[in-house]
Amino acid sequence: MRRPVARLRTAAVLLALLVTAPLAAGPAFAADDSTLGARPAGEAPSRDSIPITVTVPGAAAEAGARTLTNAELRWALNAEAGSAAFFGGCNFLMAGRPGTDGDAGSATPWSDDREHLYHPTDGNVQIQRVVGTGADARTAPATWAKRCTAPDGTPVDLHGKVSGAEVVITGGTGTRSADGAVDIAWTGTFTVVFYGGMTYWWASDPVLHLDADGTGTLTATAGGFAADRDDSTLWAPLPATTVTLASFTRTRPLGDDGGLLAPDYCGVTATLPADATPQVRTDAAGVCWGSFPQDFVDFQTRGGQSSFWYTSGGARDPYKRAADVAVSFDAARSVGGASPPVPAASAPSVPSVLAPVTDLRPDTSAAGGVLPGATATARGGVGGLGSPTLADVAPVAAFPATPAVTLGVAAPGLVPGLAADDAPSTLAVLSTVLLLAATTALAGFRKGWLVLPFSR
Numbered sequence: 001m002r003r004p005v006a007r008l009r010t011a012a013v014l015l016a017l018l019v020t021a022p023l024a025a026g027p028a029f030a031a032d033d034s035t036l037g038a039r040p041a042g043e044a045p046s047r048d049s050i051p052i053t054v055t056v057p058g059a060a061a062e063a064g065a066r067t068l069t070n071a072e073l074r075w076a077l078n079a080e081a082g083s084a085a086f087f088g089g090c091n092f093l094m095a096g097r098p099g100t101d102g103d104a105g106s107a108t109p110w111s112d113d114r115e116h117l118y119h120p121t122d123g124n125v126q127i128q129r130v131v132g133t134g135a136d137a138r139t140a141p142a143t144w145a146k147r148c149t150a151p152d153g154t155p156v157d158l159h160g161k162v163s164g165a166e167v168v169i170t171g172g173t174g175t176r177s178a179d180g181a182v183d184i185a186w187t188g189t190f191t192v193v194f195y196g197g198m199t200y201w202w203a204s205d206p207v208l209h210l211d212a213d214g215t216g217t218l219t220a221t222a223g224g225f226a227a228d229r230d231d232s233t234l235w236a237p238l239p240a241t242t243v244t245l246a247s248f249t250r251t252r253p254l255g256d257d258g259g260l261l262a263p264d265y266c267g268v269t270a271t272l273p274a275d276a277t278p279q280v281r282t283d284a285a286g287v288c289w290g291s292f293p294q295d296f297v298d299f300q301t302r303g304g305q306s307s308f309w310y311t312s313g314g315a316r317d318p319y320k321r322a323a324d325v326a327v328s329f330d331a332a333r334s335v336g337g338a339s340p341p342v343p344a345a346s347a348p349s350v351p352s353v354l355a356p357v358t359d360l361r362p363d364t365s366a367a368g369g370v371l372p373g374a375t376a377t378a379r380g381g382v383g384g385l386g387s388p389t390l391a392d393v394a395p396v397a398a399f400p401a402t403p404a405v406t407l408g409v410a411a412p413g414l415v416p417g418l419a420a421d422d423a424p425s426t427l428a429v430l431s432t433v434l435l436l437a438a439t440t441a442l443a444g445f446r447k448g449w450l451v452l453p454f455s456r
Helices: 002-028 112-117 294-303 420-447
Strands: 034-036 052-054 066-075 092-095 125-131 138-141 166-176 182-185 189-194 199-210 216-226 236-248 258-261 325-328
Touching (some): 066 182, 092 125, 092 166, 166 199, 216 294, 236 294
Antiparallel strands (some): 066 325, 125 138, 125 166, 182 199, 189 199, 199 216, 216 236, 258 325
């Protein structure tokens, strides 16, 4: 009995020493895995020794922190990125870079014989579009044939009908801290194609940084080719540039699975070159003025797309506002995407001024390569393909005049029973009604039911 009791006493003493030793030793104990009570080399183990391993957790094991290995990013950019274009068919999103090296060769709309330039998927990146409306709406992989198609199956237009396509990137890695701060990096590239292929740019390897208070940025490395709508021969590669795709200021907090982040846009000012289309800083009806981040606009100015990304007073301003960014911490439990803000469709629709979607080749016989319905004034950067202003839109035929309708004029009797050709029968009916009323009144006075106002 004595030997077990002695062993218990020895164990208690050792445990007390282990608890108090780090306090006395101070820096002698490293903040990593350590085995306490190690014996000198060659010394035989004591029968009463008890080896104990103590692991001191590092900062990465902070309570509530989360390591992310397959985060998902979804973004439609804005409504304009999935709308019809004034020339070339439509604007659309694609995965990867055009073709094999990103060079389409010229500022020319992509016809069906250039389908090889388009990619619906590329590595971790895919493009998804909305199919169906209302309760039947769902997402489906985008295709070349459906890149200019709205969810209801009809072609996109300039009056509020957009494709609803969005970029989806999976495989994001990073952390979400216990206080809600987020850092995620994705690998992959997507391309934004405008005017059917006449101008495009791409973004590679986006990185999201979000502070605990919801302030942060979504950045990427941008590239592409500079184009000029007034000079179709201009086709120059743009140097790789780190840009801020979206900035966030105290946006809504993300939930356990992720959520939507609202980018800054309304009220954001843009500083522009003297020869660029100026920013309009007054709110139109139901539309706020604003801009994408400054360094992003600077990059687009060099590429020729600057005024597509800030309010410029053009007819497309309502479609430029940034869409919400959807972030899921695990792609297997996606929070879904967010449709870009689209103004209510105008009704009746204005006749389209763009070439049919199937007609993707420009008329090279036009002097100087000026696009139909556009002025020859350079807009932004290298005489860019700036977003058309109201002056660029061809005049629209007025609605046909119709005579005003006035009740009771130039119409047969509004009440058929009182029409003029029924005068005799009408008189008989009215006489009968008056006779009954007089008889009832006389009986009322005689019985005392009715009293004259001046009688007592």
